[in-house]
Every structure is written in C-alpha cells, then in structure tokens.
Amino acid sequence: MEEIKNYIYQKELFDRLKKSISLKREEECIGCLIKPAAWWILEKPNPKVSDMEKLIDASCPYRKKNEKRKRRSCIKIVFAAVRKSATDKKLTKYTCAQGLHGFVYPIVQGEKTYGYIGTCYTKKEVSPQILNIFSAFTDTIVREIQKELELSKLYETLRPRAIALSTVHTVHRLISSTLDLNELLPRIARLSLQIMRANRCSIKLIDSKRKLLLPKVTIDLRKKKIRLKKVRVGKWAPGKAVKYGRTIRGDNYIATPLIDEDVIGVITLYDKVDKKEFTAFDQEIMSTLAEQAVIAIKNAQLYKEQEKLTMGSIKSLAAVLDRRIPSSRIIPRASFSKISIATGQKMRMDSDSLRSLEYASILHDAGEIVVPDEVLAKPAKLTGKEYELVKAHPSAGVEIIKHMKALKSVTPIILYHHENYDGSGYPRGLKGDQIPLGARIMAVVGAFEAMITQRPYRSVKSVYAALEEVRQNAGTQFDPKVVGAFLKVMKRRDIRSVLEKELYGRR
C-alpha cells in the first residue's frame, strides 16, 4: 500500500515538474549561460543501466557519431554520476566520453530521492556559481510542487471528512428539534438511511427487564409492508451490539448500539444501495450519529415523563375541583379533551398549542372554586352580584395555575374562554381574532359540554340539539371557522362513540 502511494506521489510530482512553467524558464535562463545540448528528467529513484541507455539515446545529439565503445563508457559515466548524486543527495558534475560536461541534480524530500534532473554535453565546464543558482532555483521549484501536492492531498483527505462532519452537525440539528418520540425515531431512521445510502433501517429500544429489544421503527425503502420483530439481547447483530455495547459490522449490515450510561437500544442498517460493504468510515459516522441520537431520545423520553407528570398534576387538581360538582353531573373529560384536540388539529394548531389546549380542556373551569356552592348550585337565574362572581372564575383559574410554569401557555385559553366572537363576552370583551385561537375553540367545546351535561339552571340537551345551538351561534358567540371545524369533528365515529360511552355508558 505504501509503495503504491509512493508511486502515485512520484508520478504526480514528475507530471507537475514536466508541466512547470518555472522549470521551463529556469532551463531557458541557465541554458543561455551554459548552452547544454540537452536537458533530461529521470523519473526513477534507483535507475538501471538500461534506463540510462534509453536516456542517453534519447537526449545525446552525438549518439549516431558515437562509437559503441564510447557510448558504453558515456552511459557508465552518467550512471555513476546519478548514483553519486543519489548517495550524496546533492548536485554532481561529470565529464562524458566525448569530453563534454554535464551535471545531475537529485530531487529529494527528506531521506527519499524521487528522481533526477540533468544536463548533457556542455562544451565548457559549468561554473560553481551557475551550479549554485541552478540548485537554489530547482530546489525552490521542487519544494513548491511538493507543497502543492501535499495541499491537494490534504484537501482530498479533509474535504470528505469536513463534509461528513457538516452532515453529522446537520443531523444533530434536525433530530434535536423535536421532543416527540413518535416523530424523532422515524426521523433518525430516515436520516441514517440517507447518510449510509442503505435500503433498510431499524431502531430497537431495550425493554425494562433488559432482555428484549422492542422494535420502534423499521423503514425499508424496497417494501411497503414491514413486520416488526422483537429481538432477544445477544441474538443476531442488533442483539449482539446491545449485549457487547459495541458496533457489529458485517458485509451488508451495521448495528450500532445506542449508549447513554447504559445501552438503551440499537440502530441497525442493512443493504447499501450500491451493494458495497459497510466500511470503517461508515462505522465512525454511525457511532457519532448514534451518540447524538441517544441524547435526542433521552431528551424526548424525559420530556414525555415530564408531560406525564404535568398531566398527572392537572388531573389530580381537576379531581379535587370535581368533588364540588354534584355526583349526578357527568363530566365527559376524555371525550371533551379529544374533541378539543381534534378541533385544534382541524384548525392547524401546532403540537405545543394542542398540548396547551388539552390541559385547558381539563382545567378551564378550575376558577369555579372561588364561586360559592350556593351560586353554582342555584337552580334559578343568577342575580347581578352572583353573575359577577361567576364572571370572575376565568381570572381565578389563572391565579390557581400561574405558579405552574409548564402551564404558562394555558393561561390565555383559560382567561379568555368566555369571550364571545362578537365582543359580548367576559372578562375583557375581546372580539374576533383578538381572542386567542385556543380560547375560541374552548368557548365552543365548553359551551357544548355545558349543554349536554346536567346543570342546575338548565335542562340537559341532546347531542343533536346542542350541536344545532352551536351552529346557530356561529358568528355571534362563536368563531364560525372554529364552529365549522368542530362540527366536522363531531361527525367522526370515534369521537361520537367515546362521547356516548362517557355520557350514557354509565347510566
């Protein structure tokens, strides 16, 4: 391998040297002074006599006149000069059989000789001053070419690595921009497939007992249907990668463990598009990608835990508040959240806003805790003072949740969910788009919930009648676009069945 590299380097060096304009100028300048019959370049570090024969025959203008004996002695002289210059690693003069003069200059880098430049058949002996100029000039040219070669070699080595590094950096940015595991894992798989130009990628995470690898994502670009298979730790390439905590690489697969403090899973890639083997470089890239994937997966898992914790706190709070509600009143919490989220999705809300909407769907009436029981349970019309107490519940709800930082984005939904689209609502009398979208959705879904569940001041309406009332109030009490989205959601069979189960399933 080293020999091949040297050969390539030597070839490139001489190719550039032969094309060098500087060397041509040098030959012209020095040539004017010494008038040699020929310049020659010998590309071999250890030439044989036969190489010298070819060289002399090609460059000697007297070769035809030369007698055989003289030619042979000429070759010997030049050959000896070449050998001497190789040993001394400096310019060597000679006088040929014709009594003419020449010199050999070795092209040297460190301890290595790559070849020789020489002149033949100068009539006068070349002065040491001219030889010094020649040596200095040639040395500069050769060094320049060697530097160019080193730079291009460095460029060829570094550029692919720099591009790979940039790819890894881009992948890091792409995967760290989501905290949703359901979005993250397919994204990691797709990016891995792209980087490795492979056909199949599978991501498996270890189960809580640390015995099985559970398939989370498998993408095969050649198949539409894929069977997700569990793998026992220690079995097959993915299982072995997890067991031994190191990459397992075969001709057509590479399994890279996802290691945090411990192994949490494995990314396995199969079958390169060009049908080549997975290389050590692939392994290096996949290891870097796996390190980043682990961080992103861990962050997403922590975020999910955090979400569960927040949701648990919200549900506990809601349960405490529900104790004030008469047991005869059924609150369809699950369907209410589902309807809110589905309406939000129809209104193209992003995932963060949908999460806030879900929290708000549970806590929107938390502020009712400040409203006295007798007011909440009053079967008749409220007095002005009592109504003022009820109107304070959105602000009171905000007061309750304001210390929970995770619910900061829920605040505007709770505060404005009793605002009406035409500006006739409370607490601030906001109109149209001034009301946050989440609050406009909550207004519709909240009113619908109030109509279909038992309230002391009104009789229960059927789902159909409640939907009709929502439709009639579009544009006045409710945002018409939200009403449109809500009514479409309410046509969904899954939503209707959850709602009916909650409302009537317990009766």
Next chain:
Amino acid sequence: MDVDKLFKSDIHRKIIAFFHENQASIDTPRGVATWIGEERSRVISALEDLVKSKILVAHRATSTTGYSYTRDNKIISKVTKLLKKS
C-alpha cells in the same frame, strides 16, 4: 423544471454536482453555500427548485432544513450523463 433545464443554471449545476459527488451528505443552506462558494440567499432558492424537481430531498425541522440527494436511480444516472457532458 427538469434536470436539463436546471443544469443550464450555474448555481443549480454546482449544487447538483456537490450532492452527486457526496451522495451521503445532508446539509443546510449555509453548509451548501460554503461548499460551493455561493451566496446563501441564492443557494436557498436554488435548493428549493431542486426539491421541487425531486433531485434533492428536504428534511424540514423547526430550527432548520437539511437537504440531501435523491435516491431515484433514474435521476442519478441522468445527472451522471449531464455531468460528464459538462
């Protein structure tokens, strides 16, 4: 826009050549602009043209968009021919 038309534009041709040469690469507009030595704003618009014509694939995230080369063999072999010609 088809591949032949895009090849007539210098910046599009440079981007295609970069991804053809580095088929495993995924890069942002900033990165691509650095590799091909062009202005970022021009690169962004050219990248989107190439996504529309399916020569590149866009991996969109909230913080950035990564672009990678197509896996369509027909497009790849067409690009190979055009690059040899140019």
